[in-house]
Amino acid sequence: MASLRGMRGHKRSWRAAAALGMVLAVGGSVISGCGGGSGRDTLVIYSGRTSNLIKPLLDKFAEETDTNIDVRYDNSANLALLLDEEGDHTDVDVFLSQSPGAVGFLDEQGRLGEISSDLLGKVPEGDAAADGSWIGLSGRVRTLVYNTDLVDPATLPTSVLDLIKPEYAGKVALAPTNGSFQDFVTVLREKLGEEAAGSWLQAMADGNPPTFNDNTAIVEAVGRGEVPMGLVNHYYAFVAKSDNPDLPVENHFFAPGDYGSTLLVTAASIVKDTDQPEAARKFVEFLLSEEAQKYFASETFEYPLASGVQPNPVLPPLDQINPTRVDLSTLGGDLESTAELIQRSGLSS
Amino acid sequence: MSVVIGVLFVAPLLYLLQRTVGGKENLWSLYTSASTLEPLRRTLILALSTALSSAVVGTGLAWLTTRTDLPLRRLWAGLTPLPLVFPSFVGALALMAAVAPGGLLDSPLGWIGLEPTRPEGFWGAWMVLTLFTTPYVQLPVAARLVALPPSLEETARLLGRRPLTVFRTVVLPQIAPAIGAGALLVFLYALSDFGVVVMLRYETLTSAIYTNRILDRDRSTALSLLLGLLAVGVVVVERHVARRRPATDATRAKRPLQVPLGKWRWPALAAVVAWVALALGGPLASLAVWAARSLRGEATGLAAGGARTGLADLTTPAVNSVWIGLVTAVVAVAVVLPAAYLSARYRSRIGGALTGLVAAGFALPGLVVALSVVSWSVGLPKSIDLYQSFPLLVSAYVVHLGAQSLGAARVAVTAVPNRLDESARMLGAGWVRRIATIDLPLMLPGLAAGAGLVMLSTMKELPITLLVAPTGFETLSTRIWTGTESGFLAEPGLASLVLVALSGVLTWFLVVRRTERLA
Numbered sequence: 001m002a003s004l005r006g007m008r009g010h011k012r013s014w015r016a017a018a019a020l021g022m023v024l025a026v027g028g029s030v031i032s033g034c035g036g037g038s039g040r041d042t043l044v045i046y047s048g049r050t051s052n053l054i055k056p057l058l059d060k061f062a063e064e065t066d067t068n069i070d071v072r073y074d075n076s077a078n079l080a081l082l083l084d085e086e087g088d089h090t091d092v093d094v095f096l097s098q099s100p101g102a103v104g105f106l107d108e109q110g111r112l113g114e115i116s117s118d119l120l121g122k123v124p125e126g127d128a129a130a131d132g133s134w135i136g137l138s139g140r141v142r143t144l145v146y147n148t149d150l151v152d153p154a155t156l157p158t159s160v161l162d163l164i165k166p167e168y169a170g171k172v173a174l175a176p177t178n179g180s181f182q183d184f185v186t187v188l189r190e191k192l193g194e195e196a197a198g199s200w201l202q203a204m205a206d207g208n209p210p211t212f213n214d215n216t217a218i219v220e221a222v223g224r225g226e227v228p229m230g231l232v233n234h235y236y237a238f239v240a241k242s243d244n245p246d247l248p249v250e251n252h253f254f255a256p257g258d259y260g261s262t263l264l265v266t267a268a269s270i271v272k273d274t275d276q277p278e279a280a281r282k283f284v285e286f287l288l289s290e291e292a293q294k295y296f297a298s299e300t301f302e303y304p305l306a307s308g309v310q311p312n313p314v315l316p317p318l319d320q321i322n323p324t325r326v327d328l329s330t331l332g333g334d335l336e337s338t339a340e341l342i343q344r345s346g347l348s349s
Numbered sequence: 350m351s352v353v354i355g356v357l358f359v360a361p362l363l364y365l366l367q368r369t370v371g372g373k374e375n376l377w378s379l380y381t382s383a384s385t386l387e388p389l390r391r392t393l394i395l396a397l398s399t400a401l402s403s404a405v406v407g408t409g410l411a412w413l414t415t416r417t418d419l420p421l422r423r424l425w426a427g428l429t430p431l432p433l434v435f436p437s438f439v440g441a442l443a444l445m446a447a448v449a450p451g452g453l454l455d456s457p458l459g460w461i462g463l464e465p466t467r468p469e470g471f472w473g474a475w476m477v478l479t480l481f482t483t484p485y486v487q488l489p490v491a492a493r494l495v496a497l498p499p500s501l502e503e504t505a506r507l508l509g510r511r512p513l514t515v516f517r518t519v520v521l522p523q524i525a526p527a528i529g530a531g532a533l534l535v536f537l538y539a540l541s542d543f544g545v546v547v548m549l550r551y552e553t554l555t556s557a558i559y560t561n562r563i564l565d566r567d568r569s570t571a572l573s574l575l576l577g578l579l580a581v582g583v584v585v586v587e588r589h590v591a592r593r594r595p596a597t598d599a600t601r602a603k604r605p606l607q608v609p610l611g612k613w614r615w616p617a618l619a620a621v622v623a624w625v626a627l628a629l630g631g632p633l634a635s636l637a638v639w640a641a642r643s644l645r646g647e648a649t650g651l652a653a654g655g656a657r658t659g660l661a662d663l664t665t666p667a668v669n670s671v672w673i674g675l676v677t678a679v680v681a682v683a684v685v686l687p688a689a690y691l692s693a694r695y696r697s698r699i700g701g702a703l704t705g706l707v708a709a710g711f712a713l714p715g716l717v718v719a720l721s722v723v724s725w726s727v728g729l730p731k732s733i734d735l736y737q738s739f740p741l742l743v744s745a746y747v748v749h750l751g752a753q754s755l756g757a758a759r760v761a762v763t764a765v766p767n768r769l770d771e772s773a774r775m776l777g778a779g780w781v782r783r784i785a786t787i788d789l790p791l792m793l794p795g796l797a798a799g800a801g802l803v804m805l806s807t808m809k810e811l812p813i814t815l816l817v818a819p820t821g822f823e824t825l826s827t828r829i830w831t832g833t834e835s836g837f838l839a840e841p842g843l844a845s846l847v848l849v850a851l852s853g854v855l856t857w858f859l860v861v862r863r864t865e866r867l868a
Contacts, residue, residue, distance in 0.1 A: 049835075050830075050831045050832075050834050050835040051831055052831055052832070052835055052837070052840075053835055070820045070821075071820065071821075072815075072816075072820055073815070073827075073831065074815040074816060075834060077562055077563045078562075078716060078812065078815065078816060080563055081562060081563065081566070081716075081720060082719075082720070082723060082816050085720050085723045085724050085727065086723065086727050087727070089727040089728070089736075090727075101563055101564070102563060105563040105566075177547075177550070177556075177560050210467075211550055212550070213547055213548045213549075213550060215836065216442075216833065216836045216838075217442065217445070217548070219836070220442075220445075220446060220838075221449065221467070224446070224449065224450075224451035224452055225450075225451040226449050226450045226451045226452070226467065235836070236836050239835065239836035239837055240836065240838075242648065242837075243639075243642060243648045243837055243838050243839045244642055244647065244648065244838075244839075245647060335564050336564050336565055339560070339564055348550075348552065349387070349552045
């Protein structure tokens with residue numbers, strides 16, 4: 001009996017070995033078949049915008065201009081690190097960033113080339129770098145998202161600075177380590193000065209606010225009623241409601257010109273060592289075209305930045321909000337001090 | 350051979366060293382500053398307490414599901430390893446959505462008298478990591494438990510020892526190495542994970558590495574180096590302790606001894622059910638609700654005319670996940686086997702050093718491993734263009750995840766009695782024949798268990814996949830990421846369910862069922 005079992009065990013083992021061998025063989029053939037990579041005349045794009053927010057546009061460009069494109073998606077910071085690691089060997093032509101920090105980092109490393117001034121002129125001054133290292137494509141505005149079952153919008157403040165009042169203590173969710181919150185704090189530092197910005201943060205921290213990792217987590221928490229309100233980008237409430245139309249969340253925009261309404265731009269940059277300068281230029285031009293800008297307005301609920309294209313009608317127009325811009329060119333070294341200031345307040349450790 | 354493996358696994362550390370030396374950071378003052386020591390302290394506390402709690406729970410679950418008359422024992426044996434397959438960021442988000450105030454399980458929790466609480470900070474990270482990493486202990490311990498010869502326990506019981514005493518004095522010493530190996534994996538996993546700590550805002554070394562990666566890259570790199578060195582140090586100490594332990598002879602038990610639980614049968618069942626409900630049921634409940642919105646078409650996505658994701662759109666990513674997981678698993682086992690041989694059979698120091706390097710690859714965040722692999726491969730001459738190719742992707746996975754198959758491989762090597770090999774040699778069998786007819790067949794079940802762990806981890810891996818895979822290569826985990834990164838939950842919910850289901854089926858066939866035959 002024992003030996004019979006042993007023999008069966010052996011047979012089984014050999015069958016397993018054969019199966020593993022087959023897996024290796026199949027894997028090997030797939031591997032050898034997929035070698036190669038991007039050809040010489042391919043436009044290589046690193047995109048910090050996820051495919052569900054931009055792929056339809058990219059496909060359209062590829063089709064209309066008969067260009068081969070090769071796109072890698074990841075978050076902007078990781079792609080910036082990858083691009084810098086590739087250094088002089090890089091095949092990348094265009095970098096699309098979702099967050100200002102990644103652009104600042106690459107600019108500081110000297111990895112970004114120049115976008116010609118006729119393209120820069122298509123967006124308002126301040127939505128592109130004067131030296132052409134980046135140009136804004138679309139924008140997200142910082143807002144206060146609130147739960148419509150728990151909060152009467154009439155009780156919401158007109159200025160972000162009022163959130164330190166006792167009636168909001170502990171009721172406003174923050175994402176202190178998230179790039180978008182940090183960009184807003186950078187604006188506060190520039191506009192109010194270090195000290196005032198620091199004491200505002202300190203006062204917020206004293207109220208013991210619930211903290212989260214990112215905007216999505218805040219909108220979820222506000223939606224389920226765990227927290228009445230939170231500081232986020234306007235985009236996330238629309239996304240959450242497109243997932244779940246019953247979610248009781250709305251955006252509250254601060255008064256025109258308030259520092260709480262920081263405009264965060266998603267940007268395009270041409271990589272310094274591109275071997276496709278013409279195609280790269282054409283691509284950036286396409287992203288600024290009416291067609292592409294309308295896509296951002298209608299499909300992703302973002303603010304189109306190229307002059308002349310109107311935002312989605314459900315949003316207040318940009319000149320009504322009169323948002324504050326972050327100066328991306330100073331962000332490289334500045335973000336570090338922002339992070340430190342947030343840390344000192346005790347909101348992050 | 351061991352040189353080749355050494356080179357592969359030392360690559361990330363060398364990269365970090367090179368970057369750190371070239372950086373502007375003064376290592377001594379950085380490593381002794383409060384801004385490093387504080388996260389380091391938190392990291393160690395989290396990793397140690399998670400390893401401890403996973404060891405206790407994992408051993409308990411392993412024992413209950415293999416050696417007792419627990420009701421529906423085999424069902425629980427199949428379900429309890431599954432929390433391992435949640436990508437940690439999505440698992441943490443889903444669990445949060447379930448158990449937080451106002452969450453999905455708000456009222457059910459209330460019925461049983463529990464206060465809904467959002468997991469956060471140390472307690473949250475510790476709980477979530479324990480829930481998701483317990484299988485690292487449970488699987489090897491279960492494998493060991495079913496292989497123990499029943500004779501010793503029977504004798505002890507005949508001598509009138511109480512069951513608990515038998516467990517403590519007879520069983521525990523024999524499964525201790527398996528518990529140790531599993532707990533070490535949990536410890537290393539807790540060092541490297543940033544999905545959970547970032548999501549739950551417990552600021553450890555990994556979250557400092559993550560949040561500083563572009564703010565202050567030199568600091569981030571120097572902290573990664575510290576993490577890698579920490580892992581090597583821990584493993585070298587562990588090896589040193591393990592070398593002093595006598596080698597336990599693994600034999601195939603005819604029938605493992607069953608312990609009747611008596612009056613503890615129902616409380617034990619309640620405990621196992623509660624565990625499965627929290628670790629598996631909580632996240633699955635949220636994922637199912639999200640997925641249902643996608644399937645029912647309530648979740649329209651943003652693009653007005655854009656097609657929604659259905660199950661059919663997930664076919665290619667699912668197939669990709671499975672095949673890349675299988676290939677990586679086989680390669681990882683083949684690569685770590687020599688290290689296992691050296692350290693287990695010959696107890697050599699080279700084997701111990703290799704083990705440390707392999708562990709370091711696991712303790713480093715995937716992002717760091719990916720960047721190191723990139724930095725070594727972009728410099729290669731054009732003729733061997735490996736950049737962003739499948740071989741490079743598999744190598745990066747192996748460097749990061751190989752450690753998971755090492756423990757199992759070592760157990761497998763010790764499962765081959767030396768005397769068999771020696772007899773065969775005396776009968777004139779060459780080494781090829783000895784390996785093919787003696788070693789491999791005896792080791793295969795053990796190797797399969799190790800390969801299974803690597804496969805599951807590869808399927809849920811994200812940062813390496815996004816940065817190193819050939820352009821356009823989509824897996825289930827990249828699909829999950831695309832959704833959550835842009836704020837959507839319905840589509841990632843569906844993709845996560847498919848990932849869990851696929852992993853469940855594969856775990857059942859490759860790991861759980863084999864456990865019963867593992868010697």
